[in-house]
Amino acid sequence: MHLFRKKDFVRFSRYKKFSWSLFLSVIFLVMLMDSCEDDPTQVGLELKSVLGRVQPVCIDTISVFTSVESMDSIRTDHFDYAFLGNFRDPVFGWTDASFATQYRLSQPWSPGHNADVDSVKLFLVVDRYNGNETTLQTVNVYELYKTLFYDSLYYSNFNVKDSISEWPVGSATFHPGDTMIVVYLSKTFGRKIIRDTAVLKNQDLFLSHFKGFYINTDKTSGSNEGGFIRIHLLTAESYLAIYYHNDLNSQAVYPLYINSYSARVNIFEHKYDEAPAETRIRYLNQGKEDSVMYVQGLGGVYTRMDIPGMKPFRDSSIILNSVKLFLPVDTILPTPIQKPSGLSVMIRKDGTLYHIFDVNLPEFYDGSLNKEEGIYKIGLTKHFQDYLLGRNNYTTFYLVVNDFRVNSERVVLKSRLNSQPLKLEVIYSRK
Numbered sequence: 054m055h056l057f058r059k060k061d062f063v064r065f066s067r068y069k070k071f072s073w074s075l076f077l078s079v080i081f082l083v084m085l086m087d088s089c090e091d092d093p094t095q096v097g098l099e100l101k102s103v104l105g106r107v108q109p110v111c112i113d114t115i116s117v118f119t120s121v122e123s124m125d126s127i128r129t130d131h132f133d134y135a136f137l138g139n140f141r142d143p144v145f146g147w148t149d150a151s152f153a154t155q156y157r158l159s160q161p162w163s164p165g166h167n168a169d170v171d172s173v174k175l176f177l178v179v180d181r182y183n184g185n186e187t188t189l190q191t192v193n194v195y196e197l198y199k200t201l202f203y204d205s206l207y208y209s210n211f212n213v214k215d216s217i218s219e220w221p222v223g224s225a226t227f228h229p230g231d232t233m234i235v236v237y238l239s240k241t242f243g244r245k246i247i248r249d250t251a252v253l254k255n256q257d258l259f260l261s262h263f264k265g266f267y268i269n270t271d272k273t274s275g276s277n278e279g280g281f282i283r284i285h286l287l288t289a290e291s292y293l294a295i296y297y298h299n300d301l302n303s304q305a306v307y308p309l310y311i312n313s314y315s316a317r318v319n320i321f322e323h324k325y326d327e328a329p330a331e332t333r334i335r336y337l338n339q340g341k342e343d344s345v346m347y348v349q350g351l352g353g354v355y356t357r358m359d360i361p362g363m364k365p366f367r368d369s370s371i372i373l374n375s376v377k378l379f380l381p382v383d384t385i386l387p388t389p390i391q392k393p394s395g396l397s398v399m400i401r402k403d404g405t406l407y408h409i410f411d412v413n414l415p416e417f418y419d420g421s422l423n424k425e426e427g428i429y430k431i432g433l434t435k436h437f438q439d440y441l442l443g444r445n446n447y448t449t450f451y452l453v454v455n456d457f458r459v460n461s462e463r464v465v466l467k468s469r470l471n472s473q474p475l476k477l478e479v480i481y482s483r484k
Contacts, residue, residue, distance in 0.1 A: 109374055109482040115362035117378070117477050119468045120340045122451075127352040127458055129319035130207040133287045134459050136319055136351060137177075137192065138227075138270050140184055140279040143386055145349055145463055146328040150281055151269035153213050154317035155201055155260060156293050156309040162253040164307070165299030170243035172296045175223065175266075177234040177284045183461045184280015185389045186229045191271040193221040194236050197264045201316035209321040209352045209458075217267045227270075227282060233290070234282070243295050265316075276329075277388055281351070281461035286311045319458070321351045332386060344470045345383050348396060348452055350460035356452040358398075360477065363448055367441055375480040376437045380429040380452075381473055382422070383465040393462040395420045395455040396429050400447045409436045409450075420455070429466075437479075 136150035175194060199216035201207075223238035245263075252258040273279035285291060293309040311317065325334055334354065335343050346356040366373070382392065397420055399406040411418040417432040439445050454460050467473055 109480050111478065111480045113476045113478045115360065115477045115479060117469055117475055118359040118361075119342055119346050119475075120357050121334060121336065121343070121347045121354050122338055122357055123323070123325070123354050124352045124457075126208040126210040127321075128206060129209045129211075129321070129352070129458055130205070130317065132317070132319060132459055133285065134180060135268075135284045135286050135317065136281050136321075136459075136461060137268060137284055138184065138190055138279060138281040139273055140281060140390060141273050141276055141327065142388060142390065142463070143276050143328055143332045144334060144388070144465060145347070145353060146323065146325040146333060147272075148324075148349075148351060148353065149269070149272070149322040150351055150461070151267065151320045152284075152318060153197055153199075153201060153211070153265060153267045153320065154286065154311050155203075155265040155315040156263065157312055157315055158253065158256055158259050159308050159310055161255075162307055164247045164250060164253070164297060165301060165305075168247055168297050168299040170240050170247065170295060170297050171304075173223075173238035173240065173243040173246075174294045174296070175234075175236040175238055176290060176292055176294065177236075177268075178288050178291045179227075179232050179234060179282055180285040181283040182229050182280055183283075183391050184229065185278055186280075188229065188273065188278050188280060190227045190273070190279060190282075192225050192227050192234055192236060193269055193271065194223045194238060195220075195267045195269075196222050196242065197267045200261070200264050201318070203314055203316045205316070207316075207318035209319060211318050211320050213267050213320070229280060234284075243297075246295060247297065280389070283459075283461070286315075286317060287313065321353075323351075323353055325354075342468060342470055344468055346380075346452070346466040346468045346475075347463075348393070348454055348466065349463040350393070350454040350457040352458065353463065355457075356466070358450045358452055360448045360450070362477075363437060363440065363479075366437075366479075366481070367443075369441075370484045371441075371481045372484055373434055373438045373441060373479065373481050375478070376433040377478045378429075378431045378433060379476045379478065380431070381467045381471075381475060382427045382429070383467050383471070384427065386465070388463075391462050392422060392464045393454045393460065394422060396422075396431065396464075397453050397455050398431050398433065399451045399453060400445075400449070401451060406451060406453070409433065409447075410439070411435045 135152035139149040141147050195217040199213055222242040223236045225236040227234055252262040295307045297305055334347050347354050411432055420431045422429055
């Protein structure tokens with residue numbers, strides 16, 4: 054079953070009313086406190102002790118139980134960006150990113166009498182690179198024989214390899230730091246495009262004649278080799294150019310574009326067992342805890358977090374002033390793949406992941422990486438205040454890379470079993 058469906062990334066915004074006065078009071082209350090007090094680990098005892106107190110209470114001993122899960126497949130159609138490349142990670146194993154896309158006529162085209170192709174070039178604008186700065190990668194362009202439909206849904210495990218040309222119609226070497234990939238395609242392919250001039254005057258006929266390209270890279274071999282190229286598909290500089298001549302013109306060019314009506318899909322493949330046994334992800338999809346947690350973009354892995362220790366608060370007469378999650382980064386195995394600039398906490402409902410409401414409150418939610426401290430901080434106050442009031446029943450969360458369908462970053466974090474564990478800090482006071 055696919056993890057994501059048609060309503061992927063619908064923000065969890067069921068509750069639109071929010072008490073700003075509560076958060077203004079947080080600022081004042083937190084200023085009164087120097088640090089969390091040493092409190093009993095049993096939440097029930099702590100709740101009893103607060104009844105006779107006026108000052109807010111801070112505890113950071115509530116357990117967060119974690120396990121790592123793979124995303125299986127995610128919806129990846131209709132994005133402005135495509136990912137290309139592969140990387141062999143000592144922890145996450147081998148990850149590959151490729152894509153398939155249509156090209157459309159820029160306008161009806163009449164090549165002219167006795168037209169013939171001189172050359173064909175494919176231009177791909179590189180928006181970003183993430184990986185080993187010394188690795189060269191070979192980009193391969195295959196003609197696609199499978200029809201893509203603009204109004205269809207496509208997922209990251211979409212299989213096209215059985216419906217492409219046997220050999221690439223063109224290849225090129227990509228150097229990290231390049232801002233443009235230029236691939237020279239075969240004249241034979243270009244001549245196929247202009248052979249039937251009737252289809253060059255009608256968009257639907259043309260898409261039946263030329264279904265598009267599948268583009269991938271050669272597989273890397275060494276550990277920490279390779280990287281991911283993010284390509285801006287919908288810029289005018291990413292296009293297919295056919296250079297030709299005819300009886301009246303010795304030099305002419307016709308461009309074909311990817312536009313917002315072009316069907317396109319990102320394709321991701323993960324082989325976690327290709328990481329060394331001593332460093333690879335342990336307990337993947339086994340529901341077991343490890344001393345570290347894993348989060349990966351491109352539809353890779355996420356961490357499930359269960360916080361049953363919040364349940365005793367539900368029957369108490371308290372107000373949550375602040376709930377924050379502190380997630381320290383584990384740096385034992387460095388890698389050229391960048392750490393995410395931000396992480397998100399989501400909930401699952403009917404098989405779909407939703408953002409919690411707190412994401413609408415960026416000042417309190419945050420989620421960004423503090424590079425100096427090496428820690429992510431995520432605010433969960435609104436969600437758990439609603440939980441106390443019976444407006445939701447969620448104490449299980451999913452930690453993901455921000456925008457993980459268009460993000461190639463990854464990070465290893467420290468769990469509650471680590472010597473420097475994650476912490477859930479709860480500040481509360483009596484009603």
